[in-house]
Amino acid sequence: MHLRSLLVLSLLSIPQIAISQQVTHNVKGTVTDKQSKEQLIGAIITIPELKKNAVAKLDGTFAFERIPAGTYHVRCTYVGYQAIDTVITVNKNIDLTLPLNNQSSALGEVVVKGKQDAESESTAKRSEQNAASVMNIISARAIQLSPDLTVANVLQRISGVSIERSSSGEGRYAIIRGMDQRYNNTLVNGIKIPSPDNKSRFVPLDIFPSELVERIEVNKTLTPNMEADAIGGTVNMVMKNAPDKLYVNASAATGFSQTVLQDGFNAFPVGAIQKSSPYQAKGPDYSATPDDFTRDNLNYTHKKAPANAMGTLSIGDRFFKDRLGIMLGGSYQNLYRSYKSIFNPGEFQEGGLLYVKHANQRTYSSHLIRTGLNAKIDFNINPKHKLALYSAYADFQDAQARLTTDTLMPAPRTGYGTGQVWNFGRSKYQRQNIFSNTLQGNHSILDDRLKVDWSAVYSKATNNIPDWAEYEYDGGFYADGTSPEPYKHTDVATNFHRMWWKNSDRDFAGYLNLTYSNKAWDVPFDLSAGGMYRDKHRDNKYDNYELRPVPGPGGAPQPWNGIYNFNWTVFNPKGSPGEANNYRSNERITAGYLMLKFVVNKLETTAGVRAENTDQDYDTDLPVTQEGKTGTISYMDVLPSVNFKYILNKHTNLRLSYYAAISRPAFFEIVPYNYDGDQFTEKGNPHLLHTTSDNIDLRYELFPKSNEQILVGIFYKALKNPIEYGFEFTGQQNQKVYMPGNYGNANNFGFEFVYEKYIGNFGIRANYTYTNSKITTTKLTSELVNGGSPNKIYLNESRPLQGQSAHIANAALLYKNAKIGLDFQLAWQYTGKRIVLVSPYYGFDNWQKGMNLFDLSAEKRFAKHFAVFAKIQNLLDAKYEVYIDKAPAKNDTPIPFQDMSASRTLVQRDQYGQNYLLGLRFILNK
Incomplete structure (x- = not known):
């Protein structure tokens, strides 16, 4: 058994x-x-x-x-x-x-790319690989998953690009390969746009919401068919195009700023601001009275943690058998930012000593409203003739309150808690917008051998700062001749200003390009010729009133008892119409080019020459007898370029490029204006020369897979007459003015490395750029001789170009699990130290300390068309710090915020805190 x-x-x-x-x-x-x-x-x-x-x-x-x-x-x-x-x-x-097979790869004879393909990382990499010039691209999908809200912040993820921040801590301007923002230009769909800035040509990139762009292209070399005023490079924002089928992308989000959560927010009533000055509202014969100036916009209300809000919508489709495509987009951001700032300007003292006279503590509160609208309509008349109309509108509003306490460091101060104290309040409301319309045509004739494209452009950019208002009162706790012991001095009102700034740039432009394609001796070639004409007009209006407190009996200062409780008189009741700050300026640019592109075996060559003629004139409101009332400037530049691309195999390119480029002075810089700025007197320079540059690039490119890359490159730039802001002595004692100038020739060279790799659900994206620029200028110092008499000494000092960091690095750790619909990104960005202010004194340049920024973003998709996303900016609360590489001179009393044993002096420290955002997204892509 x-x-x-x-x-x-x-x-x-x-x-x-x-x-x-x-x-x-x-x-x-x-x-x-x-x-x-x-x-x-x-x-x-x-x-x-x-x-x-x-x-x-x-x-x-x-x-x-x-x-x-x-x-x-x-x-x-x-x-x-x-x-x-x-x-x-x-x-x-x-x-x-x-x-x-892509469903939209062919629709009859009309080729239409699908929206998903156009916005993908792989498409961006393929465009970089196929481009004739050295280019970096960041795709819409990468932008959507990044922690960034504006185009400016997105750009800092690109190799060799750093950003300059606004006073609210937001990224504002791009610095490409160490070249200051003046050396770069900004395009929308390949068309240059005007700047709303009142002093410069460059476009503030924080005006553009990132959600509206399909991709951002950074060209680091130029071909002859590109505008030449881009020594550093061009930033081209390609806006969303019409899809092949119904496409909807909508999102809504809210969040908070950490500093607002902690410290609250100081608000003032923007509606109380007087949009026009008395002169502008009532004419040149009117004499302003105190009643013409409101006090309400200097009345601050402290709010507790107002929430941020954002919303976006993009919708597009094709109609009439796919011949008509329409894409509409809109974005709205309502943000509250606040931060604290320490500002201790270091001053030169005879003997080459650094003297800290003022210790400022500032509290900033900024209410930012950013609106963007765009519309793209394309119509295919037939396979050989197409038309497109693109309109874009970007609007940026910043209502900023700044409260300052300034303690005077020398006597009568005897230590912490004593000294003369100046108190300031400032209300500044600024609105900038850009409106651009472009009508374009693409035509193919002669059996497709001749292609013609043209663009007709109308653009306008405006900037308005109405009733920039301030107040000041002085007091403090210190001893004086009336008492040997410190005592609280009565706060007294002092003089202050009300200012109105308004400027606009209007552009009419036309572009025409012809390309003939054929073969010669079995070598395929494209021969292109074309031109561009732009007529630009700028209006700049400025009005400044000085308000003075009414003195008491015997001329005694008027006590300060709040903004509503003192009386003032208008020192200049007619305003300031007869100044060079009021001007009209015109610029006419005529350009033409000839370009040949051909391929012999594996070598692709794009070579040619571009000529640009610049005519400028201006007319100011200065008296007719005063020098500099009007002015004209004209110059012609002939600019050759050649781009070689050797295709080693289908994954690898080797590039060698040379191009010549220019940078024009801004309108404001060549006008002989003169006014008291926030920190020092500023002045224009009618003798300013434009900058020219010869540029060489060499880059190795490897694209192992469609979304991976390894890029290694070197670059060199030789600049003639670079433009930088510096100080010039007036000849009266040590008085000086801050003005643009040509301070000598400069060289700039560097190295770039980009690495992007994916293994399974994980990825790494990293880049590093080393840049070294050099310019040598003469600086002033002195030594004390003969019992303390100063002996002036002039020394040559070599330094980098203003704004150039030796080291820039980015890295991002990525995780993507499509099965569960999860994306995650931890991003790091490092900007090395750089000069933010060039001093006229030897060893006194102001340097921004190297800055590490960590940002975090995540997105979780659910229910097929929905996703929830989160973004955290400045995760570790990095601080913006500026210092001078010199220890402060010893003082009888301690200096706040300084380490007296250190070898450098802290000039500025801004602490912006973290920003948190949580949102919901809906995507429909049939």
């Missing part, structure tokens, strides 16, 4: 042993676009018989493990692509490639 039972059990176990020992295999593979070969991240792969599914990872790969031997169906689907079914026989480990 025992033997019989054992036999039965043995027979029953045979199938189980067979099953447990059944051979299994692994099935893995990659999903790609059949035409472009790019990996399709997030594609869904299923084996119906086994009820198994997988999702393509960041590198486009998928895997099924422990698949029993047999024959199975494999089905692959991806939004916007035709699904495929294939049959596989599993008898060993299998490695598949599943190529999918």
Whole structure:
């Protein structure tokens, strides 16, 4: 019986042993676009018989493990692509490639790219690889998943690009390869736009919400068909185009700023601001009275933690058998920012000593409203003739309150808690906007051998700062001649100003390009010729009133008892109409180019020459007898360029480029204005020369996969007459003015490295740029001789160009799991130390300390069309710090905020805190 039972059990176990020992295999593979070969991240792969599914990872790969031997169906689907079914026989480990056809790759004879393709990382990489010039691109998808809210902040993720921040801590201007913002230009859909800035040409990039762009292109070399005023490079914002099918992308978000949560927010009633000055409202014969100036905009209300709010909407589709495409987009941001600032300007003292006279503590509160609208309409008349109309509007409002306490460091101060104290309040409301319309045509004739494209452009940028208001009262706790002991001095009102700034730039521009394609001796070539004409007009209006407190009996100062409780008189009741700050300026630029592009074996060459003629004139409101009332400037530049691209294989390029470029002075800089700025007297320079530059680039490019890259490059720039702001002595004692000038020639060279790699669901994106520029100027110092008499000494000092950091680095750790719909990014950005203010004294330049920024973003998709997202900016609360590489002179009393044992002096420290955002997104892409 025992033997019989054992036999039965043995027979029953045979199938189980067979099953447990059944051979299994692994099935893995990659999903790609059949035409472009790019990996399709997030594609869904299923084996119906086994009820198994997988999702393509960041590198486009998928895997099924422990698949029993047999024959199975494999089905692959991806939004916007035709699904495929294939049959596989599993008898060993299998490695598949599943190529999918884009549903929108061809519609009759009209080729239309799908929206998803146009916004993908892979498309951005492919555009970089195929470009004729050295270019870096960041895609819409990368922008959407980044922690950034504006185009300016997005740009800091690109190799060789750092940003200059506004007074509210927001990124504002791009510095490309160490070249200050004046050396770069800004385009929308390849068309240059005017600047609303009242003093410069460069465009404040924080005016543009990042959600409206399809991609951002940074060109670091120029071809002859590109405008030449871009020594550093160009920033081209390509706005969203019409999709091939219905597309909707909408989001709403809210959040807080950490500093606002902690300290609250100081607000003033923007509606109380007088939009026009008395002169502007009532004419030149009117004499202003105290009643013409409101006090309400200097009445601050402290609020507790107002919330930020954001919303975006993009919607597009095609109609009339896909001949008409429409894309509409809008973005709105309502943000509250506050921060505290320490400001201790270091001053030169005879003997070359650094003297700290003022210790300012400032509290800033900024209410930012950013609105963006864009519309793109394209119409395909037939396959050979197409028209497009693009309109964009960007509006930025900043209502900023600044409260300052300034303690005087020298006597009568005797230590902490004593000294003369000056108290300031300032209300500044600024509104900037840009409106641009472009009508474009693309035509193909002569059997497609001749292509013609043209653009007609109207753009206008405006800037308005109405009723920039301030007040000041002085007091403090100190001893004086009336008392040997410190006592609280009565706060007394002092003189202050009310200012109105308003300027506008209007552009009319036309572009025409012709390209003839053929072959010569079996060498294919494109011969291009074209031109551009721009007529620009600027109006600048400025009005400044000085208000003075009414003195008491015997001329005694008027006590300060609040903004509503003292009386003032208007020192200059007619305002300030007869100044050079009021001017009209015109600029006419005529350009033409000839360019040849041809390919011999693996070498692609793009070469040619561009000529640009610049005519400028201005007319100010200065008296007719005063020098500099009017002025004219004219110059012609002939600018050759050549770009070589050697295609080593389908994944690798080697590039060598040379181009000549220029940088024009801003309108304001060549007008002989003179006014008292926030820190020092500023003055224009009618003798300012424009900058020219010769530029060389060499870059190796490797694109191992469609969304991966390795870039290594070097660059060199030789600049003639670079423009920088510095100080000039007036000849009256040590008085000086801050003004633009040509301080000598300069060189700039550097090295770039970019690395992007994905393994499974993880990825790393990193870049590093080293830049070294040099300019040598003469600086003043002195030594004390003969018992303390100063002996002036002039020394040559070499330094980097203003705004140039030797080291810039970015890194991002990425995680993407398409199966559960999760994206995560931790981003780091480092900007090395750089000069922010050039001093006229030897060793006194102001340096920004190196800055590390960490940002975090995440997105979780659910219910097919929805996603929740979160962004945290400045995760570790990095501080903006400025210092002078010189220890402060010893003082009888301690100096606040200074380490007296250190070898440098702190000039400024701003602490912006973290910003938190949580939102919901809806995406429909049929």
